[in-house]
Amino acid sequence: MADQVLRTDGLTKHFGGITAVDGVSFGLDSDECCALIGPNGAGKTTFFNLLTGELEPSEGSVEFHDDDGWHDLTGLAPHETASAGLHRSYQITNLFPTTTVRENVRVAAQAHGDATTRFWRNVGAFPEYVDEAETILERVGLAAKADDIAQNLSHGEKRQLELGVALAGDPDVLLLDEPAAGVSSESVDEVVDLIRNVATDHAVLLVEHNMDVVMDLADRIAVLHQGELIADGPPTEVRDDDAVQEAYLGGYDPDAPTAGDDSGDGSGATGEDGGGVA
C-alpha cells in the first residue's frame, strides 16, 4: 500500500449555528483516486475549502506529507497549500475566457514557478513555462487547440483545460470539484479517461454527483452526510451500505436506464445521463 499524502484529523467547520463539516478524520494515499460523495449541503465543498485554505477550520487539522515528512497545513492560505502540492479545480469555471488555451496553462505554470509576481509579463523570458504548458496540453488532449480562445471551447474541452490548469506546477494532490458536471453524455467517457490517466501519477480526491463516473473511477468512496463521514471504503461496499443508500443513493442502480437532464439537481446521485434515481 502506498503512503498517505494527505490527512485530516477531527476537521470541523461551523458557520454560526450550522456545522458544515463535523469532526472528519480522513486520509488519502499517494496512488489513490478517492471520490467524496453526499447530498446537497453535506459539506463536500466546505471540506475542499478547508483542505486548500480557502476556509479556516473551527477545529481539527490538515496535514500533507512530502519527502521531508508531515507538514501542518491547517490555516495556511490557498497559495501556500498550492505551493505545498495541493491543487484544485473548481465547480464553477475558473478560466481566463478571452485568452488562449495555452496562455491559461502558461499563466498557471508561471504562478506556481519562481516568477510568481511577474506572470503577466514578457512571456518570451520564461520559455520553461511555455514548454510546461505544451506538455500539459498534450496530456489533456488539447494540444491542437492551444491557440484557441478559451471561451470558444466546448464544455467538455473547458473541463479538460481546467484539469490542465490544475496540473500546472506539478501538484501531488488534485482536488477535482465535479469534473463531469454539465459534460454531455457523449463526452463523459473522455473526461473519465483523462482523470484515470492523471490519477496514475497523482493522488486524486474528486467530488462528483454522477455515480457512474464515481463507480468507474474511484478506488475508494468517502460519503459525507450532514458534515459527518458516514462511510469510507471500497466502491461496491460503500454503494451497498444501508446508511449510504438511505442518505444519498436512494436505490442507485448502475444497470437502470437513465433519462432526463444533464446535470441532475444535485440532491441525489445521478446516472451517466443525469437521470435522477433518488
Ligand SMILES: Nc1ncnc2c1ncn2[C@@H]1O[C@H](COP(=O)(O)OP(=O)(O)OP(=O)(O)O)[C@@H](O)[C@H]1O
Ligand atoms: N459561507 C457559508 N456561510 C454559511 N453557511 C454555509 C457557507 N458555506 C456553506 N454553508 C452551509 O454549510 C453546509 C454545507 O455546504 P457545502 O456547500 O459544503 O455542501 P456540499 O456538500 O458541497 O453541497 P453541494 O453538493 O450542493 O455543492 C450547508 O448547510 C450550507 O448551507
